[in-house]
Amino acid sequence: MIQFERFTLSNGLRVLVHPDHSTPMAVVNVMYNVGARDEDPNKTGFAHLFEHLMFGGSIHIPDYDEPLQRAGGENNAYTTNDLTNYYCQLPADNLETAFWLESDRMLSLAFSKKSLDVQRKVVCEEFKEHYINKPYGDVWHIMRNMAYEQHPYRWMTIGKELKHVEDAQLQDVKDFFFKFYRPSNAILVVAGRVEVEQVRNLAEKWFGDIPSGDFYARQLPQEERQLLAVRKIVEANVPVDAFIKTWHMADRVGEGYYVADLITEVLGGGGSSRLYQRLVKEQKLFTNIDCYHFGSVEPGLLTIDGKLVRGVSAEQAEAAVQKEVQQLMHEKISDHELQKVKNKTESVITFEDMSLMNRANSLAFYELLGDAQMMNTELARYHQVTASDILNHANEIFREENSHTLYYLSKQAS
Amino acid sequence: MIVRKNAPAIKAPVDVDIQLQPYVAFYLKNGIPVYLVEGGAQEVLQIECVFDAGNWFEEKNLVAATANFLMKNGTTQKSAFEINAAVDFYGAYLNRSCYNETATLTLHCLNKDVAHLLPLMEELLTSANFPEEELVIYKQNQLQRLEVNLKKCDFVANRLIDAYLYGKDHPYGKYSTPEDYTAITQNDLVEFYNKYYVNGHCKIFVSGKMQAGIQTLLDQHFGHLSIQPHSLARPEHKAAPAEQLHYEIVQDPNGVQGAIRMARPFHNRHHPDFIGAQILNNLFGGFFGSRLMSNIREDKGYTYGIYSYLQNHLGESAWIISTEAGRDVCKATIQEVHLEMKRLREELVDEEELDLVKNYMMGVLLGDVDGPFQVCARWKNYILHGVDERYFQKTIATIRTIDSKEIQRLANEYLHPEKFYELTVI
Numbered sequence: 001m002i003q004f005e006r007f008t009l010s011n012g013l014r015v016l017v018h019p020d021h022s023t024p025m026a027v028v029n030v031m032y033n034v035g036a037r038d039e040d041p042n043k044t045g046f047a048h049l050f051e052h053l054m055f056g057g058s059i060h061i062p063d064y065d066e067p068l069q070r071a072g073g074e075n076n077a078y079t080t081n082d083l084t085n086y087y088c089q090l091p092a093d094n095l096e097t098a099f100w101l102e103s104d105r106m107l108s109l110a111f112s113k114k115s116l117d118v119q120r121k122v123v124c125e126e127f128k129e130h131y132i133n134k135p136y137g138d139v140w141h142i143m144r145n146m147a148y149e150q151h152p153y154r155w156m157t158i159g160k161e162l163k164h165v166e167d168a169q170l171q172d173v174k175d176f177f178f179k180f181y182r183p184s185n186a187i188l189v190v191a192g193r194v195e196v197e198q199v200r201n202l203a204e205k206w207f208g209d210i211p212s213g214d215f216y217a218r219q220l221p222q223e224e225r226q227l228l229a230v231r232k233i234v235e236a237n238v239p240v241d242a243f244i245k246t247w248h249m250a251d252r253v254g255e256g257y258y259v260a261d262l263i264t265e266v267l268g269g270g271g272s273s274r275l276y277q278r279l280v281k282e283q284k285l286f287t288n289i290d291c292y293h294f295g296s297v298e299p300g301l302l303t304i305d306g307k308l309v310r311g312v313s314a315e316q317a318e319a320a321v322q323k324e325v326q327q328l329m330h331e332k333i334s335d336h337e338l339q340k341v342k343n344k345t346e347s348v349i350t351f352e353d354m355s356l357m358n359r360a361n362s363l364a365f366y367e368l369l370g371d372a373q374m375m376n377t378e379l380a381r382y383h384q385v386t387a388s389d390i391l392n393h394a395n396e397i398f399r400e401e402n403s404h405t406l407y408y409l410s411k412q413a414s
Numbered sequence: 415m416i417v418r419k420n421a422p423a424i425k426a427p428v429d430v431d432i433q434l435q436p437y438v439a440f441y442l443k444n445g446i447p448v449y450l451v452e453g454g455a456q457e458v459l460q461i462e463c464v465f466d467a468g469n470w471f472e473e474k475n476l477v478a479a480t481a482n483f484l485m486k487n488g489t490t491q492k493s494a495f496e497i498n499a500a501v502d503f504y505g506a507y508l509n510r511s512c513y514n515e516t517a518t519l520t521l522h523c524l525n526k527d528v529a530h531l532l533p534l535m536e537e538l539l540t541s542a543n544f545p546e547e548e549l550v551i552y553k554q555n556q557l558q559r560l561e562v563n564l565k566k567c568d569f570v571a572n573r574l575i576d577a578y579l580y581g582k583d584h585p586y587g588k589y590s591t592p593e594d595y596t597a598i599t600q601n602d603l604v605e606f607y608n609k610y611y612v613n614g615h616c617k618i619f620v621s622g623k624m625q626a627g628i629q630t631l632l633d634q635h636f637g638h639l640s641i642q643p644h645s646l647a648r649p650e651h652k653a654a655p656a657e658q659l660h661y662e663i664v665q666d667p668n669g670v671q672g673a674i675r676m677a678r679p680f681h682n683r684h685h686p687d688f689i690g691a692q693i694l695n696n697l698f699g700g701f702f703g704s705r706l707m708s709n710i711r712e713d714k715g716y717t718y719g720i721y722s723y724l725q726n727h728l729g730e731s732a733w734i735i736s737t738e739a740g741r742d743v744c745k746a747t748i749q750e751v752h753l754e755m756k757r758l759r760e761e762l763v764d765e766e767e768l769d770l771v772k773n774y775m776m777g778v779l780l781g782d783v784d785g786p787f788q789v790c791a792r793w794k795n796y797i798l799h800g801v802d803e804r805y806f807q808k809t810i811a812t813i814r815t816i817d818s819k820e821i822q823r824l825a826n827e828y829l830h831p832e833k834f835y836e837l838t839v840i
Contacts, residue, residue: 002496022432025781034593060418069703070770072427091777096422104418121715121740125671129738133671135565205497237668239561243606271486271498280551281494287555294416307562309554334714340503347524354456354785 002353002375004363005196007387009203011212012184016363016372018191020356026192028098028357030106031364033187034180035082036159037220037298045159048079048122049168050176055377056115058105067274071097079157082297083368088199089357092193094295096202101247109177116170123165125156135238139305139408145247146230147301149220187402189368191360212342222250223299230404233314235411240287241308242408243317247294258381259393260293260302264324265341266390267291267304267324270334272340274305274324285312285320297369301404302397303367310384314407328394332387345382419803427776428769430815434806438617439763442637444619448629449550449793450537451621453786457576459622460787463539463636463652464794466646467517467610470585474602475594480552485519485522493550500534504543508535514585515648515728516798517610525625536635539611544603553595560590570665570736571673571839574627578661578835579677579732581654586727616641617797621790653730655679661724661837672744676735676751678833682727683799689812691733694824697771698722698758699735705754708734714750716743728799733828744838749833758825762818772813779810 004018036047054077055064068075073090088098131137140156148154159165188207190199226248250256267275268291275289290307303327308317352358366374396402437449472478486508487494501508506523508531519538539729563569573589581586620628620634638706682687694702699706699722706720719735739747783789 020455022453025784038676052437065839066704066770067421069701069774069777071424071775072780074701074774074781089781090504091425091427091780093430094422094426094427097424098417100422107418118712118715122711122718125738125740126515128670128740133567133669133738135562156808233840241563270502272495272502277498284554299811306559310558329634336503340499340505343503343505346507350456350524351456351522353453354458354787388452 002359004372006367006372007200007210009183011208011210012182012346013203013210014187014367015199015203015329016187016189017194017196018084018189018359018363019194019196020191021193022024023192024092024094025089025356026095026098026190026194027087027360028095029087029104029191029360029364031086031187031189031368032084032181033185033216033368034084034143035080036155036157037081038154038218041152041155043164043172044155045123045157045165046168046176047284048083048157048159049119049159049165050173050197051077051084052119052123053109053115053168055103055172056112056119057110058147058391059108059170059339061101061108062110063103064101064105066235067097068101073098073227079155081153083365085361085364087361095190095194095198099202099206102188105208106183106207107210109173111170111174112168112199116168120165120168124162127162127165131156131158136242136408139242139244139406141245142232142234143244143404143406145405146232147248148223150164151223151298153298153300173397178213181206182216183210184212185216187364188311189360189364189367191260191363192356202371220298226402228378229400231406233407233409238408238410239412241410242306242309242312243308243314243321243406244303244305244408245318245321245403245405246303248401249283249300249302251299252297254297255381255389256393259385259389260397262341262382263328263344263390263394263397264291264293265301265344266328269341269344275306276319277305279320279326280322283320284309285317285392314409318405325394325398327399332391335387338390342385345356345377349379420750427780429771430776430780431486432776432780432783432790432810433760434783434803436803437625437790437793438742441643442633444637444639444641445643446616446618446636446641447643448618448620448632449790450624450788451790451793451795452624454623456648457525457623458522458526459624460520460522460620460790461528461535462518462520462794463535464516464518464617464619464798465611465632465680466615467606468513468585469588470515470648471610471646472528472606474597475588476590476598477606478517478557478610479512480549480598481544481603481611482510482517484548484552484603485510485538485542485607485611487544487552488543489537490543491537491541494545497534497538497806501531504530506531507678511629525623528625528628531629532635536639540639542605542607542611544600546600549598549600549603553598555764556590557592557595560592560595565666566671567666567669567671569837570663571675571837574585574661575664575675575677575734575835578656578837579679580730581656581737584651584653589654589828613640614642615644615646619790619794621786626742642689656835657834659832661835663838664840666840670741672741672838672840674735674737674739674744674747675837676748676834677732678828678835680724680731680733680828682729682731683801687827688724689809690816690820690824691828693771693775693813693816694758695722695724695733696775697763697821698754698829701774703756703770703774706751709754710737710739710747710750714743714746716740716747716750720747726795742840744840748836749836755825755829755831758829759822763816763821768818768821772816775813776810783797
């Protein structure tokens, strides 16, 4: 059970406090309710570029990192399709330093031209390092495009193309900041060796006078129910063939999410999972195979993704994958297997919660989903899932017309 | 009104009194030492068996790593699937890792399940049988994985730089080739396993929240094994560093980035300069606020990240700088690294910057010795390196007292480009 207190400042900033006096440290986590899904389709990659700019100096403080490091702190941030999260950990004695830094960059950035110029280059190098200069680096670029026609999940967080990042202008940065980086669109979590009253006072002191800004009401184009399977074959300069198939799945808060999550465990969780045991070990069709999803807030993609043993055709590989998903559609899983995947889930949650940083991050995320208290009811929701639920949801998810199949083939091999 | 320009007062982390929670040691019936670090709020446990079974001890390349990996893929009583099913049922993780001197088998589980899982660990450590079928699959999959990895410039650069430093026949310098995989036989694995695991040398590290009786349980499962307590003497392997210092390799004509590695031989933890060099390294390229990062990423935008670090070897070691930079700025990146070395050699670092690094290091250390797994990991590193808590105290004392003159002395001693290998792989 994760204990926390919650209050809201008059400008709309939600504050959660999770005291843990077993540690000498404090964590300050600020989650902004903006991600790549909120971008203009012609200016993709911007939410992530913007995350970099948040370290380029704020209105009263020329450098974010330096004072934090001097106070013994470290920090980082990440952007997903759904949200942007900033977190730092420092000795609890110096908690106020984090409030000072975080509140100033929520008040206003310095909007430095130099920072934009440099970070555009840095992000381009990041783009190259992870998505261009790596074998299979563009798989998700292609797959997202196949899977979504309307919804902005159709591009990756890094952006559709280098050019979008290169073209970013200072005015875009300002507009983005004042639209999304407002107290009413943010969640502050403070955890560790802290007191609720102390945090309340510090929050009022540092964040209380930041203008609330206009409420951001998200209105994104939604996908229509997919009626036709999407297929694609790509040839690339890679040494071995890859197979990747996705199906639309439920959003993060519905019952369907928990069922889909357990389905990925049945198929791809660990050495005893069905796909690994049957397709890698017994049939020797894949050298590795995974089944996963990204935990997207809005309806996401359940994914099966693997590399083929040389000599195996993509058609053979797909037929074998189909046989496994069809079995899930036709036969209930055993009580033992259901218990296994629930035990695994319980263990994953327990290990995750060891870290103060993870706890702060999870509280912010569940609050973003609607209620931080979900962190404490999550496990019960998994326990409610039955073998019949898995059968029923498998039948909804694994319909062929709900799928996207990509053969990513080696130019040399074919 | 608050004054936002002024930083709130801080308590300087260098003045904080940091304690490393001590371990509790005891010995199993067969003399095997067990180090316990208790703590944490979550009901979890980590049990790590560390064997002197790294690649230092193999006679044929990859045998140590393969034996370590396949130890979990079959025993005289269970198939690989049955082993995985047993571990997965409890939501546990049974991982193995192979390093240069040591190789480990590590269990992570909820502590209520430990009694169900220790018999399995015992079984792996006494009756793994390396089925031929498992070896065939392993080789096939590793060969394909290697093919994919060889397309990545960072992977290739990491292999080559170690080979330059130590020679490709040295345990720290050798790397996998398709021929090496093909040559591994079941018999190699069985022999290695019998010698270095079943009759090998072992230490056990346990951390997390413990239930009463954990000591009895460990003794019951590991106390009667024929493993030995003391460390195994390391056979000698002489490093054969490459004579040529500079390398440029273009393996992908269309590559848009180059993986740059610069490295020089350096001392291990026992050298009196080691801790000071760690502080200098932080300043130079060890964290986000370092000189290399500030200049090459945050000013020039040549790279997504650049870091330097000291390798954590028991024997000879190295100081390494590592980055992936835009293809057309690789040369400029190397020049800037040279320049940063020169600045450290020729100019005294100012007090404010040195203070920042000291406080940052102490803050990170404070966070690092928080939590049983992290504390245990630190002790394990100390014990394997043959140092004790005085090393921890000495680290703190050095951070507190080192001055800019000593930093400059160290830079003049070690940061000379002409002593560094330089490699770019595109």
